[in-house]
Every structure is written in structure tokens, then in C-alpha cells.
Amino acid sequence: MTAVLAVENLGLRFGTSLPVIRGVSFAIEKGEVLGIVGESGSGKTLTARCILGLQPPSATVSGSIRLHGTELVGSSEKSHRLARAHDIGYVAQDARASLHPLLTVQTLITEHQRINLGIGMKPATQRAIELLDLMRIPDPVGALHKRPGEFSGGMRQRIMIAVALACDPSLLIADEPTTALDATVQATVIGLFDRIRRQLGIGVALISHDLGVISALSDKVIVMAQGVVVEHGSRRQVLSTPTHPYTRSLLEAVSRGRL
Numbered sequence: 001m002t003a004v005l006a007v008e009n010l011g012l013r014f015g016t017s018l019p020v021i022r023g024v025s026f027a028i029e030k031g032e033v034l035g036i037v038g039e040s041g042s043g044k045t046l047t048a049r050c051i052l053g054l055q056p057p058s059a060t061v062s063g064s065i066r067l068h069g070t071e072l073v074g075s076s077e078k079s080h081r082l083a084r085a086h087d088i089g090y091v092a093q094d095a096r097a098s099l100h101p102l103l104t105v106q107t108l109i110t111e112h113q114r115i116n117l118g119i120g121m122k123p124a125t126q127r128a129i130e131l132l133d134l135m136r137i138p139d140p141v142g143a144l145h146k147r148p149g150e151f152s153g154g155m156r157q158r159i160m161i162a163v164a165l166a167c168d169p170s171l172l173i174a175d176e177p178t179t180a181l182d183a184t185v186q187a188t189v190i191g192l193f194d195r196i197r198r199q200l201g202i203g204v205a206l207i208s209h210d211l212g213v214i215s216a217l218s219d220k221v222i223v224m225a226q227g228v229v230v231e232h233g234s235r236r237q238v239l240s241t242p243t244h245p246y247t248r249s250l251l252e253a254v255s256r257g258r259l
């Protein structure tokens with residue numbers, strides 16, 4: 001079976017400087033959550049941006065990124081944009097701030113479907129209601145007519161995830177989706193990602209510096225440090241029997257309550 005996403009030997013450099021990402025490889029299957037963990041600056045977000053084709057213009061990307069077997073590295077801007085629009089949902093760091101404050105929830109969720117998939121307003125709205133319900137937004141029909149500012153931070157995060165799922169992607173990339181939330185809301189959002197994976201059966205790349213979040217959700221884990229993957233395996237392997245000193249130090253930091 002072809003993986004939803006297969007990344008092989010991914011590299012990224014700025015100009016002639018040393019690469020900031022080197023030899024990164026992993027795969028994500030349908031319904032599987034891959035946790036990508038590492039300290040700040042280890043290359044997690046740049047890896048996600050390469051998958052999306054949104055790397056900084058000054059960056060050169062090498063290696064292979066295949067989405068359902070289709071190569072994205074070196075593909076045209078147009079084909080990458082199409083892959084992004086149809087097949088990849090993205091919840092960016094501090095995504096809540098990126099919801100347009102003047103647009104209603106209905107417009108936020110339906111416009112992607114209308115523009116990217118050519119779906120009419122009625123079915124797009126029906127899908128919006130289903131997604132708000134999946135995200136456990138109370139009174140989804142009433143929520144359609146509200147604007148982001150009328151919701152709490154945790155609710156805005158859920159709306160952002162619904163927006164990312166609007167075009168029925170087969171891959172969802174979530175970059176630090178729980179970082180700005182307090183502990184109780186974090187737990188709820190973790191539960192929602194579990195629902196997404198089970199009910200929609202899509203692959204999820206979950207990026208976090210928080211090993212607790214990664215361990216709650218991931219089937220497989222990669223640990224990044226200074227632009228390389230230093231550990232790669234099932235959640236159990238990586239978190240119970242880490243082989244790399246960096247992973248051990250992350251786990252020790254968790255047990256001392258420092259992460």
C-alpha cells in the first residue's frame with residue numbers, strides 16, 4: 001500500500017551555508033499519527049513547510065517528498081499548490097491568530113471548499129456543520145454566523161482545525177497545536193485529534209516540543225535535533241527504550257516537569 005506521505009533524505013539549506021535539515025526520512029500511513037518532537041530550532045517547522053511547499057524562497061530543498069506516490073520536490077509551484085489545496089490540511093503555529101477576524105465561521109470553512117473543490121454553498125455549509133460537530137463546537141448551526149472573536153481561545157483552535165479539514169485532506173499537519181492552550185483545553189484538543197484520526201482515517205503529522213502531547217497521540221515518533229532525525233520508531237520503542245542520549249534527556253526533562 002502506498003503511504004499517504006513518504007519523506008526520504010530530505011535536506012534544506014539557505015544559500016551556501018550548512019544545511020539546516022539533513023537526511024530526514026519518515027512515512028505516514030492512512031489513519032496513523034506521526035509525532036515529530038524536538039527542541040526549538042531543531043527543524044520541525046521547516047520540515048512541515050517543505051511538505052507544504054511553503055519553505056522560505058531563499059531555501060533549497062533536496063531529497064524526496066511523495067504524497068500518495070506523487071513527487072513534490074522539484075514539482076511546479078502550481079502542482080504543489082494543488083496538492084496543498086486538495087490533500088493537505090495545515091494547522092500552523094498560533095493558528096488561532098490566523099483566522100480572519102471579520103469573516104464568519106461559515107465563510108472561513110466554506111470558502112476553501114468553494115474555491116478549491118468548486119463545491120456549492122449548500123453542501124459546503126453542510127460539511128461545515130459536520131466538521132464543527134466533529135470538533136465538538138456547541139450549536140454548530142448557530143456557530144456558523146459568528147466571528148472568531150466571539151469564541152474562546154480553545155474554541156478558536158477547534159474552528160481552525162475544522163478549516164484545515166474543510167477540503168477533506170488525506171494528511172493533516174499540526175504544528176504545536178496545543179502549545180498556547182492551558183492544560184485542560186490541551187487535553188480536549190488531544191482528544192479531538194484522536195477523533196479525527198479514528199473517524200476520518202487520515203494521516204496526521206503532529207509537531208510538538210511537548211513529549212506529553214506526542215506520547216498521548218502518536219503511533220510513531222521521530223525525534224529531531226539540530227536538523228537531523230536522531231531517533232525513529234514506534235511510540236513504545238522511542239519513549240520506553242530510547243537509544244539516543246538526546247531522547248533520554250527529553251524524557252528526563254519531562255519526568256522532572258521541565259517541559
Ligand SMILES: Nc1ncnc2c1ncn2[C@@H]1O[C@H](COP(=O)(O)OP(=O)(O)OP(=O)(O)O)[C@@H](O)[C@H]1O
Nearest residue numbers: 014020038039040041042043044045046047056209
Ligand atoms: N528563513 C530562515 N532563514 C535562515 N534560517 C532559518 C529560517 N527559518 C528557520 N531557520 C533556521 O532553521 C532552523 C530550524 O528552524 P525551525 O523553525 O524548523 O525549528 P523548529 O524545530 O520548528 O523550532 P520551534 O519549535 O522554535 O518552532 C533554526 O536554526 C532556524 O533558526
